[in-house]
Amino acid sequence: MRVFHYCQSITSRDAIGYSTVRLHAALLSAGVESYLVCNDHNRPLAPAGTLALKDLAELLPTRRDVIIFHYSFADNDTDLILRFRAKIILVYHNITPGHFFRAHGQDGLANACDVGRAALPAIVQRADICIGDSDYNRTDFPAGARVEQTIPVFYNDRFFRPSAADHERFLKVGSTGAVNLTFIGRLVPNKRIDNVIRVAGAIKNTIGMTPNLRIFGKIWDREYFRYLENIVLDLGLETNVKFEVNQPGAELRAALASSDAFICMSEHEGFMVPLLEAFTAGCPVVGMMSTAVTETCGPAGALLPAADVEAAAGMAVALKQDRESRMALIRSQSRRAQAFAEGQTWNKWRMVLEDFVPQLRNV
Missing domain, CATH: 3.40.50.2000 (Glycogen Phosphorylase B;)
Structure with a gap:
């Protein structure tokens, strides 16, 4: 089985991007076959080795595989992700309601945010498990979401210790x-x-x-x-x-x-x-x-x-x-x-992923 971490844009300077890369690295260290995946047009900005979405399609994910879908903005490729046969773990990082941007004349960004929020119920319905990186984020999940969990994002707790x-x-x-x-x-x-x-x-x-x-x-x-x-x-x-x-x-x-x-x-x-x-x-x-x-x-x-x-x-x-x-x-x-140290966050992820990645049970 394989684990694919999909986020439409993955950059190391972004909090979601850092968290995605860190989870990927933890799985690799545990001996799991793991891949980063982003939208085709964002591939040039992603870390080395990241797959474009077209590459993921060519790999033909099966029901034995897992896609960890990091969702934080409207994504035109959402329907394609949901059509893959793999198990899907939704990680919802929240989408800011459009009215915050509309009040300052940013109608395009406001509309994109509202479209992204409107797509959430369909993603939740398809997902095998739904994770919010805060309890607050989970309040956006519609009724009937499968096995909700809260797991915070990874952040670089070592780097920000003062020298x-x-x-x-x-x-x-x-x-x-x-x-x-x-x-x-x-x-x-x-x-x-x-x-x-x-x-x-x-x-x-x-x-x-x-x-x-x-x-x-x-x-x-x-x-x-x-x-x-x-x-x-x-x-x-x-x-x-x-x-x-x-x-x-x-x-x-x-x-x-x-x-x-x-x-x-x-x-x-x-x-x-x-x-x-x-x-x-x-x-x-x-x-x-x-x-x-x-x-x-x-x-x-x-x-x-x-x-x-x-x-x-x-x-x-x-x-x-x-x-x-x-x-x-x-x-x-x-x-x-x-409470948010990387080791703590990895332990929470490992407990969830053991049901999807059997080899983690012995790590």
Whole structure:
């Protein structure tokens, strides 16, 4: 039997792509015949050895084989995947509802999201087992879904542990007296980066301290990016906010390790890996209870019940000034991150896959 990991796009810098590759590598290490598969037009960007969908069709998957279908966006090849005779394990990473994008004039992206969500019931009906990477994601499954499970994504828990250089950077940056803030994520409306910027504005214009906010992400829509830039100008934050586009992972880790707080005001998340990266790097998380943000943070993180930018600003400043509270939060976050360690996630996958891959029972 063979295991095929299908995701329409697989890139190592994407959280879903990393998780897909990591599961594939774990199966290979266990002696399982395992393959990565992506859409034909995305093949040039995928890791070496990844099959195109046309290659999978030529391999003629049988009922002895397993396709792990990672679903996170509308995919024109969904019908083809569902027609293969192989057993299907659905891994649902959530699709953001279209209204978040439509409110900012991104109708094309909004429509694609709604089409993707509308296709979910047919995938669930065909799947042999349905997995969400959070309990929140599983709430999108229609009634009758087969054997639901929650297994979090893999994230690079080793890479985001701070190095000695990161600790030195924190001491250097912290000595400036500014309140250093970080956000990591796609520059899209549901993440409410506008409110992240407003937190920095409240620190400067209400509390009277100097904020330094670094926003790491990828620009998806130029108009929305200009909207964010205009908020920066309106709040007089031209020297306080910096957009960091497509930075390497080492720079993200260093920013987290040297920040006073990671600010999250997102209104919709299916999981949000950067929260765990902040936990691992020792960066306090200040944010808002919302969707899977609350679930991912669990008992850790300083989460507010509503989108109160002034309260978030005050909390970030307090964590900078009160070392005891800061260290208590960091310790709580570190304990929470251990629940998502790669070994823990692999154990959950192995227990599920033993019913599909008999040789894993002896691993």
